[in-house]
Amino acid sequence: MTHRSRCRGFVAVVSACVAVAVVCSGRWASAESAAEKKIREELAKPTSAEFNETPLRDVIKYFSDLHGINIEINQKKLEEGNVTLDTPITKVLKSVSMTSSLNLLLGDIGLTYVIENDVLLLTSVESAQRDSVPRVYDITGLGGAADRETLLKAVELVLDRSANGPDGKPAPVASRLLIFRDKLLLRGSQPEHDRVQELLLRLREAPRATAIELAPPPAVEDTTARKPRQAMKRSAR
Secondary structure, eight states, X not given: OHHHHHHHHHHHHHHHHXXXXXXXXXXXXXXXXXXXXXXXXXXXXXXXXXXXEEEHHHHHHHHHHHHTOOEEEOHHXXXXXXXXXXXXXXXXXXXXXXXXXXXXXXXXXXEEEEEETTEEEEEEHHHHHHTOEEEEEEOTTSOOGGGHHHHHHHHHHTSOTTOBOTTSSBOOGGGGEEEETTEEXXXXXXXXXXXXXXXXXXXXXXXOOOOOOOOOOOOOOOOTTTHHHHHHHHHHO
8 A cells, every 4th residue: 555655755746846847838739730740850850051151131031032931130139149140151961850950050140940830930049949849759669667767868969058947057858858658748948849859759760679590501411321321332232
C-alpha cells in the first residue's frame, strides 16, 4: 500500500508540473492554419543562396519569392538589436534546409524567427524566448526508461542557451523540459521546436544494430565410407 501511495504521489507531482508549465507559458501551441502548414513545409525543403554584402531586405525578398511564403519583420525588435533592413548579409548556402539557412543567416546578426499570424516573422532571440510555447512530443520507441536522461541531454544541446523565464531572467534549460511516460514536454521558441523535431526524427532514423547471420560452413564430402568398397573391387580383380 505504501508503494502504491508513493506512485500516486509521483503521478500527481508530475501532473502538477505539467499544469504549471501550461500556466506559465500562457498558451499552448494552437492548431496550425493552412498558411502555417505551408511555412513549415517550406522550412523543411532544401534551398540554395549566395549573398555578398546583400541588404537584409533583399535577402528577405529572395526567400519569400523563392518559397512562396510571407516573411515579415518585427521592426522594433530589430532596432533594439541594432539591425536594420540595410544590414549587409554575406553567406553562401548550397542544398541545405530553409530552417538551417535561416539559422545561419539570422544567427550572425542576432536574430531568429517565429511562425506567427500566418507569416514567418523575423525577430530578436529575446523576443522569441518570451513568446515561447509548450509542445508535447511522442518519444515512444526512443529507448527505455534508462535512456531518458541521455535523451534530455541530447535535447538540451539543440536549445538556445540564452532562454529567459517569464520574469525575464535567464532560466535553466532543464526547467523547460519534462518527460512523462512516453511524452516529452518542451517549452521553447519556434526555432527550438523545429530543431527538437528534427533531432527526434534523426534519432528515429538512426540505424539499429542487427545480428549477423553466419553462413554455414561448406559441406565436406566424407570419403571414408567409399574406401572399403574400392578395396573390395581391387581384390575382386
